[in-house]
Amino acid sequence: MAATLVCAGAVRAQERPIDADKIILVGDSTTSVGSGWGGAFCDRHVLSSLACVNLGRQGRSTSTYRAEGSWDLALNEMATPGYGAVWVLIQFGHNDAKFEDASRYTDPVGDYPAFLQRYVQLARDKGATPVLVTPVARLLYDFGSLLDTHGRYTQSMKALAAREQIALIDLNDRSMRWVRALGEEGARPYFLFVPEQGKADGTHFSVAGAHAVACLVLREAVPLLPALQPQLVRDIDCDVVAEGQGSDPALPSQVVHEDSVVRTQAGPHGGAGPTTAYPFFADAEGLPFVLRKRVLHKGAGIGLHPQHKDEIYYIVSGQGSYVLDGRQYDVHAGHALLTRKGSHHALQQVGEEDLVVLLVYPR
CATH class of the missing domain: 3.40.50.1110 (SGNH hydrolase)
Incomplete structure (x- = not known):
C-alpha cells in the first residue's frame, strides 16, 4: 500500500x-x-x-x-x-x-x-x-x-x-x-x-x-x-502601409459592376449557346490572371477542349454535367473544378435554371 x-x-x-x-x-x-x-x-x-x-x-x-x-x-x-x-x-x-x-x-x-x-x-x-x-x-x-x-x-x-x-x-x-x-x-x-x-x-x-x-x-x-x-490563434496580417506607399497610380485598384462588362456570346470551344459573359478587368494592365463569370443559359455549354494552362471553374448556381478526362460529374452550386494543363474538359448546363460559373486562369 x-x-x-x-x-x-x-x-x-x-x-x-x-x-x-x-x-x-x-x-x-x-x-x-x-x-x-x-x-x-x-x-x-x-x-x-x-x-x-x-x-x-x-x-x-x-x-x-x-x-x-x-x-x-x-x-x-x-x-x-x-x-x-x-x-x-x-x-x-x-x-x-x-x-x-x-x-x-x-x-x-x-x-x-x-x-x-x-x-x-x-x-x-x-x-x-x-x-x-x-x-x-x-x-x-x-x-x-x-x-x-x-x-x-x-x-x-x-x-x-x-x-x-x-x-x-x-x-x-x-x-x-x-x-x-x-x-x-x-x-x-x-x-x-x-x-x-x-x-x-x-x-x-x-x-x-x-x-x-x-x-x-x-x-x-x-x-x-x-x-x-x-x-496567437489568428493571423496578424492587418498592417496599413504608410502614406505614399500605396498602389501604383499607373496600375490602379478598381471596383466595377458586372453590368459594365456584360456581353452575349456563343458557347465557347464549340459549345451550344447562348451564354452571357462578364470578363472582369480585361483591360487591367499587369494583372497576371483572368477572372470571368459566365452564365450558361438553358441548353448552353462549353465544348470539349484541351487545356493549355491551369484553370478553375467555380459553380455559383444551377446544375451541370462536367466531363474531365473522360469521366462525367454532376456538378452544382459549391463545386470547384480544377483542370490542369494537358487535361480535356467540357461543361453542359442541365435542368431549367441557368448555370452560373466563375472562371480563373493565368493570362
Missing part, C-alpha cells in the same frame, strides 16, 4: 501543469470589455492557455484609475504566483485630455507621464514587463481630414518610453493610418455608429472594430514580446 501511495504521489508531481504566461490589459473604455478592443483581444486572438486579464475601466484616466484602486487589482494580478512571463499593456489618454473635468484631467507634460512612469516602475517591481500603448484614434474628421485628438499625450508617452527604455506600441499612429485607409464613411461600421438607435460614437468600437484594433495591437506587440507569437 505504501509503495502504491508513493508511486501515485510521484505521478501527481510529474503531472503538475506548466507555468502559463499572463497578459494584463490596463486602460480606459477603449480597452475595456464591451466598448474597447480588449475583449476581442482576450477572447478571440490568443490561446486559452494564455491568462488574459482585461482590467480596462470606462471613463478612467491615469489619475482616477489608480485613485479608485483599479491599479491595485492589476498589481495583485502581477503578484499572483504560478505564472511564467507576465506582460502589462497600459493605454491611457482619452480621459486624461478632458480639461473640463478636473478629477480626470492630467497635464500631458506633468502628471500624465509621471503617473505612467509610476505604473511602469511598480509593474517592474513585481517582475512584470510593462508595455505602454499610445491612445487609439477617434473617428473624428474635420473638413475631410482625420483629427489627431491625442497629439500631446501620444508624444509625451513616446518620450517617456524612449527616455526610460520602456517597450511601446504606437497604437495612435497605427489606428490613424487604419482609419485613413478606410476613409470616414468606410470606418463607420467599425465604430458605434448605429443611426436607427441614434448612436454616433466615434470613440468606441463595434465587434468588427474591436477585432481590427486588437489585431493592430498584437501586430505591434509580437516583435516586442516574441513569446506571444506561438500563443
Whole structure:
C-alpha cells in the first residue's frame, strides 16, 4: 500500500501543469470589455492557455484609475504566483485630455507621464514587463481630414518610453493610418455608429472594430514580446502601409459592376449557346490572371477542349454535367473544378435554371 501511495504521489508531481504566461490589459473604455478592443483581444486572438486579464475601466484616466484602486487589482494580478512571463499593456489618454473635468484631467507634460512612469516602475517591481500603448484614434474628421485628438499625450508617452527604455506600441499612429485607409464613411461600421438607435460614437468600437484594433495591437506587440507569437490563434496580417506607399497610380485598384462588362456570346470551344459573359478587368494592365463569370443559359455549354494552362471553374448556381478526362460529374452550386494543363474538359448546363460559373486562369 505504501509503495502504491508513493508511486501515485510521484505521478501527481510529474503531472503538475506548466507555468502559463499572463497578459494584463490596463486602460480606459477603449480597452475595456464591451466598448474597447480588449475583449476581442482576450477572447478571440490568443490561446486559452494564455491568462488574459482585461482590467480596462470606462471613463478612467491615469489619475482616477489608480485613485479608485483599479491599479491595485492589476498589481495583485502581477503578484499572483504560478505564472511564467507576465506582460502589462497600459493605454491611457482619452480621459486624461478632458480639461473640463478636473478629477480626470492630467497635464500631458506633468502628471500624465509621471503617473505612467509610476505604473511602469511598480509593474517592474513585481517582475512584470510593462508595455505602454499610445491612445487609439477617434473617428473624428474635420473638413475631410482625420483629427489627431491625442497629439500631446501620444508624444509625451513616446518620450517617456524612449527616455526610460520602456517597450511601446504606437497604437495612435497605427489606428490613424487604419482609419485613413478606410476613409470616414468606410470606418463607420467599425465604430458605434448605429443611426436607427441614434448612436454616433466615434470613440468606441463595434465587434468588427474591436477585432481590427486588437489585431493592430498584437501586430505591434509580437516583435516586442516574441513569446506571444506561438500563443496567437489568428493571423496578424492587418498592417496599413504608410502614406505614399500605396498602389501604383499607373496600375490602379478598381471596383466595377458586372453590368459594365456584360456581353452575349456563343458557347465557347464549340459549345451550344447562348451564354452571357462578364470578363472582369480585361483591360487591367499587369494583372497576371483572368477572372470571368459566365452564365450558361438553358441548353448552353462549353465544348470539349484541351487545356493549355491551369484553370478553375467555380459553380455559383444551377446544375451541370462536367466531363474531365473522360469521366462525367454532376456538378452544382459549391463545386470547384480544377483542370490542369494537358487535361480535356467540357461543361453542359442541365435542368431549367441557368448555370452560373466563375472562371480563373493565368493570362
